[in-house]
Amino acid sequence: MSDELIPKVKQMIIDALRIDGMEADEIDSDAPLFGEGLGLDSIDALQLVVAMEKDFGVVVPDAATGTKVFASVRAMAGYIAENQK
Amino acid sequence: MTGWLFPGQPLRCEQFTDHNHDLEQLHQLCCEVTGYDLLKGQSCSDGTLSNHTALQIHGVVSSLYRSRCLKKVGDVPDLLAEHSLGIYAALAVAGCMSEQAALELVARIGNSMSRLAGSREYALGCPIGLLVDPVEAAARNNGVYVANYNTSRHFLLAGEKQNIEAALAECQAAGAFSVSSFACEAPLHTPLMAEISSELAAIVAEYRFTEPQVPLIESVAQTTLSAAAIPAFLVDELQQPVWWERTWKAVRTAGVTRCIEVGSGQTLTKFNRWIDSEADRV
Numbered sequence: 001m002s003d004e005l006i007p008k009v010k011q012m013i014i015d016a017l018r019i020d021g022m023e024a025d026e027i028d029s030d031a032p033l034f035g036e037g038l039g040l041d042s043i044d045a046l047q048l049v050v051a052m053e054k055d056f057g058v059v060v061p062d063a064a065t066g067t068k069v070f071a072s073v074r075a076m077a078g079y080i081a082e083n084q085k
Numbered sequence: 086m087t088g089w090l091f092p093g094q095p096l097r098c099e100q101f102t103d104h105n106h107d108l109e110q111l112h113q114l115c116c117e118v119t120g121y122d123l124l125k126g127q128s129c130s131d132g133t134l135s136n137h138t139a140l141q142i143h144g145v146v147s148s149l150y151r152s153r154c155l156k157k158v159g160d161v162p163d164l165l166a167e168h169s170l171g172i173y174a175a176l177a178v179a180g181c182m183s184e185q186a187a188l189e190l191v192a193r194i195g196n197s198m199s200r201l202a203g204s205r206e207y208a209l210g211c212p213i214g215l216l217v218d219p220v221e222a223a224a225r226n227n228g229v230y231v232a233n234y235n236t237s238r239h240f241l242l243a244g245e246k247q248n249i250e251a252a253l254a255e256c257q258a259a260g261a262f263s264v265s266s267f268a269c270e271a272p273l274h275t276p277l278m279a280e281i282s283s284e285l286a287a288i289v290a291e292y293r294f295t296e297p298q299v300p301l302i303e304s305v306a307q308t309t310l311s312a313a314a315i316p317a318f319l320v321d322e323l324q325q326p327v328w329w330e331r332t333w334k335a336v337r338t339a340g341v342t343r344c345i346e347v348g349s350g351q352t353l354t355k356f357n358r359w360i361d362s363e364a365d366r367v
């Protein structure tokens with residue numbers, strides 16, 4: 001179930017963070033999004049929180065949860081699958 | 086219309102990986118004028134610079150180097166805007182002062198501010214996710230100040246370290262998505278900086294500024310700086326909060342459609358993305 005969400009999550013990241021010139025399939029599903037990998041930071045995190053709520057109706061309440069959710073695209077998809085109503 | 090945006094102090098010194106004449110020239114200039122070794126990311130042999138002053142110099146020289154690179158490929162700004170420390174590189178790029186003078190000035194002001202650290206322990210606090218009212222309340226309740234109004238949900242607090250920690254705890258309890266703090270030597274962009282304003286004014290008075298060749302929007306009141314206004318602004322801005330969202334909107338209103346962040350990192354670009362996305366949602 002959550003694997004089906006992976007392409008949508010990747011597209012959401014590209015759209016929310018306005019990453020020019022990157023295609024969804026260029027994002028590694030298991031790479032860390034913060035630090036290494038896409039190199040995102042806390043400003044990006046809040047942008048993703050808003051996008052997840054808007055696109056999937058899923059809330060990430062705080063940074064501690066965000067650390068787990070934003071570990072990778074696969075983790076994000078898993079969190080959405082578990083919490084989507 | 087192209088705008089060049091000059092960011093504030095970086096959180097860390099990013100190593101330069103380029104090897105070219107411009108970088109070598111700025112490295113030499115930096116060493117001679119400020120005592121900071123750009124390539125090693127530390128003080129030159131005498132070692133008199135504090136880490137924070139070194140970071141400030143590194144931030145300014147990063148912007149100067151990036152400006153040179155942009156000019157080399159024919160990029161020309163129609164308008165400049167600055168955030169906090171970004172003013173020094175912006176003034177040099179606007180032609181108000183030389184690169185050498187800008188580097189010297191930032192080092193002297195940095196050294197002056199670093200002496201504040203001897204009397205008290207200061208910090209910056211970064212609450213993310215709350216709206217302005219609870220952030221201002223947390224600042225008020227704990228005797229610190231909002232130093233940067235970056236977007237509707239990104240703020241920077243400044244003040245004494247233990248008070249910053251208390252204010253951040255209050256922000257966290259109020260539902261902030263994340264909070265973080267950083268040590269600093271001076272309570273930047275707060276009234277507490279008045280303690281050294283005379284000293285700073287005396288330093289600034291030793292420099293001459295010419296009219297900007299490119300309009301430069303400052304981040305306190307979003308005015309376009311004139312040569313006559315620069316000395317007072319450089320002292321006053323350290324006692325006033327930065328209003329980045331207003332500045333970005335002023336840049337947009339001026340007609341800028343293409344923006345380049347001229348310095349280390351992409352913080353301003355990310356703030357702008359947030360501000361623009363809110364406008365889109367409306």
